[in-house]
Amino acid sequence: MAMSESTVDVLPELKQIVGALLFAAKEPLTVKRIRKAMIETGNGFGGPYEQYAKATDVQIEGAIEELMADLDRSKLGLGVALVAGAYRLQNDAACGPFVRALLEKNQTMRLSKPALETLAIVAYRQPCLRSEIEEVRGVSVDAVLRKLIDMQLVRVVRRSELPGRPWLFGTTQKFLEHFGINQIEDLPGSQELRRAMPVDEKKKDTTETFPDIEKELKVDKSSDEEEDDNSMAALDEEIQKEET
Amino acid sequence: MDLIKDDYKVSLEVFEGPLDLLLYLIKRDEVDIYDIPIGRITDQYMEYLQLMKVLDLNIAGDFIVMSATLMLIKSRMLLPVEEQKAQEDEEEEDPRWDLVRQLVEYKKFKDAADHLEDLEVHMENVFARESEHVELGVAPDIDMRDASIFDLIASLNEALGRVQEEDLQEIFAEEYTVGQKVTYIVENLKIAKRITITDLFGGMTSRQEIVCTFLAVLELIKLNRIAAVQDDHFASIVVEPRDPEEHVGGGIEDLEESDEIEGELI
Structure with missing residues (x-):
């Protein structure tokens, strides 16, 4: 790593900086926000610090991975996790009971089976209709769905183009955080469950709308992951986009 | 007898729906899901429904629908193969196929739900910095930007509370209309850009004026001319x-006329 080969001894290496930022941050950090701090510091201090401004997303991600491995190896009780697209410092799950005792969080609410089933269907099939969920579960899901929306685990994505313009549901950022998932695609068997045949067959007359929606979603995603742009304004814009 | 009743009750409540019950029956008898002995399963399913009735459990309509489906499949299975073909499309498969497909799919999502449950239990032990454990429930970070109708009504009440008791003996001529207030709000917003509800009602002393103003706000929100927001x-x-x-400014004239009637009703 170029950073660690700096001529001045006191200059921290990228891995250290990333660790310090994750420690200090009150919320999960995206790579872009880390890079913004690097650029600001680099430009502000100048001199040997200028090299930090040049750190790329890939370098930062590499540093985080290094940090992850180091923490894991040295059994510090801490780790870095990638949840909902952002990195955060968290305790090792094995130490959870102690942390819970310390924080007096022994009463945690768990979701019921019907809620979990409904949530699983929404997660894999999103954006999906209430009728699709009911088809899979074989029962009415009205009340469960409403509760999940109240809990902010499920949200209304938009109205579909089907007759009566029923709502389409999807999962929220909080869903990812609650289950510690980075993205929906990380759920096991997501390809298979997403493309299960009955829905495809039955939705024959509406096939035009669904690929469109998926295309739209893909466009959204790819625009978020644009190549490194070093201008601060662009970075700010991206960070803002991520946060909204 | 009571004991047995309770036992049944406990095991019955586990089923989330007809599919869940069917899966349970299939699993219990270790039958091949792709080759369900429909007669036996139907009988067992009906037995359970019967039990639920005896136990006074509210049987959801979904359970009844499934029993009808099972009966239909059973009756089709009884038809000789040739007659089946004659009655149905050439391509028609085993009458159980639809149900099997549904069951298999349900099973997959049930497994997916189990996985989510595991993750949830795991995450119970994980705390991020600031001990920001993600809590379920209506969270404070909810977007408060859009004020609800109830917030608006609360402000109306507040404004009305400030008004002195009117002299109820006299009958006043209608001084204010909603349309008038619409214009008033629109004109003011052209200058001020943002007005708090309190300022809007400020200085108004008549009940009718406040109500008209309130209705004007609702009307403008309905027409998407203005938005009522709350920063916190x-x-x-x-x-x-x-x-x-x-938008603001366009078409206000017609509004003024059409709403006159509404305003006078108050």
Whole structure:
């Protein structure tokens, strides 16, 4: 790593900086926000610090991975996790009971089976209709769905183009955080469950709308992951986009 | 007898729906899901429904629908193969196929739900910095930007509370109309851009004037001319124009006329 080969001894290496930022941050950090701090510091201090401004997303991600491995190896009780697209410092799950005792969080609410089933269907099939969920579960899901929306685990994505313009549901950022998932695609068997045949067959007359929606979603995603742009304004814009 | 009843009750409540019950029956008898002995399973399913009735459990309509489906499949299976073909499309498969497909799919999502449950239990032990454990329930970070109708009504009440008791003996002529107030709000928003509800009602002393103003706010929100927003929990509600260049100002005249009637009703 170029950073660690700096001529001045006191200059921290990228891995250290990333660790310090994750420690200090009150919320999960995206790579872009880390890079913004690097650029600001680099430009502000100048001199040997200028090299930090040049750190790329890939370098930062590499540093985080290094940090992850180091923490894991040295059994510090801490780790870095990638949840909902952002990195955060968290305790090792094995130490959870102690942390819970310390924080007096022994009463945690768990979701019921019907809620979990409904949530699983929404997660894999999103954006999906209430009728699709009911088809899979074989029962009415009205009340469960409403509760999940109240809990902010499920949200209304938009109205579909089907007759009566029923709502389409999807999962929220909080869903990812609650289950510690980075993205929906990380759920096991997501390809298979997403493309299960009955829905495809039955939705024959509406096939035009669904690929469109998926295309739209893909466009959204790819625009978020644009190549490194070093201008601060662009970075700010991206960070803002991520946060909204 | 009571004991047995309770036992049944406990095991029955586990089923989330007819599919869940069917899966349970299939698993219990270790039958091949792709080759369900429909007669036996139907009988067992009906037995359970019967039990639920005896136990006074509310049987959801979904359970009844499934029993009808099972009966239909059973009756089709009884038909000789040739007659089946004659009755149905050439391509028609095993009458159980639809149900099997549904069951298999349900099973997959049930497994997926189990996985989510494991993750949830795991995450119970994980705390991020700031001990920000993600809590379920209506969270404070909810977007408060859009004020609800109840917030608006609360402000109306507040404004009405400030008004002195009117002299009820006299009958006043209708001084204010909703349309008038619409114009008033629109004109003011052209200058101020943002007005708090409190300021809007400020200085108004008549009940009727306040009500008209309130209705004007609702009307303008309905027409998407203005938005009522709240920057924070319990913060004062602010009205601001929506898309100021395009909308505000246009078509206000007709509104003034049509709403006159409404205003007078109050």
